[in-house]
Amino acid sequence: MNKEQALAIVKLHLTDHRFSHTLGVVETSVDLANRYGADPEKAELAAIFHDYAKFRDKEEMKKIVQEKLVDKSFLDYGDELLHAPCGAYFVKDEVGIDDQEILDAIYYHTTGRPNMTLLEKVIFLADYIEPGRRFNGVNEVRELAKVSLDNAIIQALENTIGFLMKRRHRVYPGTLATYNQLINTKKEK
Numbered sequence: 533m534n535k536e537q538a539l540a541i542v543k544l545h546l547t548d549h550r551f552s553h554t555l556g557v558v559e560t561s562v563d564l565a566n567r568y569g570a571d572p573e574k575a576e577l578a579a580i581f582h583d584y585a586k587f588r589d590k591e592e593m594k595k596i597v598q599e600k601l602v603d604k605s606f607l608d609y610g611d612e613l614l615h616a617p618c619g620a621y622f623v624k625d626e627v628g629i630d631d632q633e634i635l636d637a638i639y640y641h642t643t644g645r646p647n648m649t650l651l652e653k654v655i656f657l658a659d660y661i662e663p664g665r666r667f668n669g670v671n672e673v674r675e676l677a678k679v680s681l682d683n684a685i686i687q688a689l690e691n692t693i694g695f696l697m698k699r700r701h702r703v704y705p706g707t708l709a710t711y712n713q714l715i716n717t718k719k720e721k
């Protein structure tokens with residue numbers, strides 16, 4: 533499947549706004565992959581499909597988690613999280629992508645996980661800093677992304693966790709674990 537074919541598939545599942553966001557994530561993730569030594573072709577494909585399930589029916593996705601996925605914890609921290617793990621499931625099942633590195637990058641793109649692969653880090657960060665993003669603190673993360681993938685992700689996690697806590701939203705424990713692991717890695721150096 534080439535880039536145009538992949539984009540044509542994903543376009544059918546997204547709004548225009550979400551498709552523009554996806555194009556931003558594609559551009560940014562290829563840049564980050566080239567800068568930090570991840571596979572740019574895998575980054576491109578993972579980025580194209582990262583939000584594949586963004587607009588899928590929530591009840592359908594809850595059923596997928598319950599019946600098909602090993603980790604059920606996504607069910608307890610808000611429906612917005614479902615599109616990432618379920619996206620990985622649908623992309624394999626419906627699009628036929630079976631590269632586990634790409635599927636994992638889609639699976640963990642919203643929450644992160646401890647000890648993320650390079651590709652997972654690239655997609656996680658690209659989703660946060662792509663040029664269409666406008667939220668507070670994003671420019672600081674963009675600057676950090678030029679020099680340190682891990683420091684940029686730590687800052688993105690701090691912003692997201694802080695944002696959620698200020699609004700008394702739930703914070704997915706795996707995201708806190710991701711933050712702790714990256715901080716520990718820094719301390720060990």
Ligand SMILES: Nc1ncnc2c1ncn2[C@@H]1O[C@H](COP(=O)(O)OP(=O)(O)O)[C@@H](O)[C@H]1O
Nearest residue numbers: 609610612613642643692696701702703704707
């Ligand atoms: N780690 C998390 N724990 C709990 N909720 C989260 C977490 N990360 C994101 N969310 C919630 O999910 C929503 C969608 O996240 P995300 O998919 O990253 O954003 P976007 O829709 O802007 O791409 C966020 O606005 C937030 O409410």
